[in-house]
Amino acid sequence: MPPISFDQLAVGYEFPSTSYELSKSVIGKYLEAVGGQKDFLTSGIVPPLAIAAYAMTALSQSFSVPKGAIHAAQELEFLKSVPIGTTISCSGKVVQKVQRGQLYLLVLEINAVNQNKEKVLSGKATVAVPV
């Protein structure tokens, strides 16, 4: 499905569910990028921020993010540990879109479940988008 344009995003819009595997190589690359936290690889558990980071990327690929958009706020709740190798399905919804001067504030609700449909993460991301 082609990405929806930012202008078409309205409150209540639900992003198509997206799945991604948090394989050992994906998590290894993530840990190399954030530095440290190598304990996660030996314990076989996905760093909780990695679940969120990949969920955000997956959702952002569903719409055309205008250049210059930046992250303004983030809420996250980690509900269950995720073993490396888990396939995550994430869903998202636009819960707020307001214009403040030269910026739009877009608030997205994010939920992620494991392959057993157990919720592992929920959160809200606020993105500031230049008008």
Place this chain on the structure above:
Amino acid sequence: MAQKPRLSDIHQGDSLPSVVKHITQRGINLYAEASGDFNPIHVDETFAAQTPLGGTIAHGMLILAYISEMMTEAFGKSWVEGGKLSVRFKAPARPNDTITTSGKIDSIEHKEGVTYINCSVESCNQKGETVITGGAVVKL
């Protein structure tokens, strides 16, 4: 990863183990490749120079990972299995910044048999400017 801490080892007012990281454009590019987030504000120096930010900035989720690293260090599996985070990105982290992430236990609450550790968390650059501020809760 550390196991769950004992409640007797946790006290109101305790500082969390700080995390210090140096930001580089190479590190930002590495994070872009790992996460798939190639927003030009992070990776395109020519584009970013023309924006009000005046240059590239690190991904917010990269700096947030440092807060999660601190919380994992302090609370181990309790953070991974039952952590909650609410933050605001106050200022950008830029290449060549040194980001210090710190935190403190503000209060310990007991509700319906569950203990909640309420923490304040913050990331600052080398000038003392706040990059991220907010709160975190861990369920024990």
